[in-house]
Amino acid sequence: METENFNQEQKYLRAKKRVDEIKRYYIHLAVYIAVNLFISIKKIVRNMNGGETFEEALLDFNTFSLWIFWGIGIVFHTFRVFGFDFFMGKNWEERKIKEFMEK
Template identity: 55%
Template sequence: MESERKKLKRARRRVEQIKSFYWHLVVYIGVNSFISISKLIRNMIDGETFTEAFLDFGTFSIWIFWGIGIFFHAVKAFSISPIFSKDWEERQIQKYIEKDKQQAEKFR
């Protein structure tokens, strides 16, 4: 019974993390869209062409830097581990078990 409660609690925590990520993503898109459009309009009022205003690094720099934060939030929320996945761990464990068996057989 206790393990079922722990599973439910863990599942609820995961759902909250994913929900938090989606809210973060909505705010990211909304705020950055507003900032980028405002910056485009301000640059065009200051005499730049649309292309010059659009290609200005400052127009989209916040997308890049905040986007890095969004990426790490997604990795945490969805338990993505591109480097050290569960499969990788299992393969490493099996590799070392086999290596130990081979070493033990040498001395028999």
């Protein structure tokens, strides 16, 4: 009885830790989007005030470089939280076969 309670408590603690990891990931993703949108808009407006067209300001590497470099960190965070099975997991082939068979 006591070992069963211990096992249940261990399962609960592992599940809580997993939920906390996923929560931190989504907070990181939300901050990534919000901060990068703010900085990008600010850079675009600054460049347009400097005489560039919207297209030139948008395509300036400095406008989206932070997206790229911080995005690399997001990708690694995604793999750490969800594992490498996130994109093409163990059941990916079976799901795709079923999906195509249904069409």
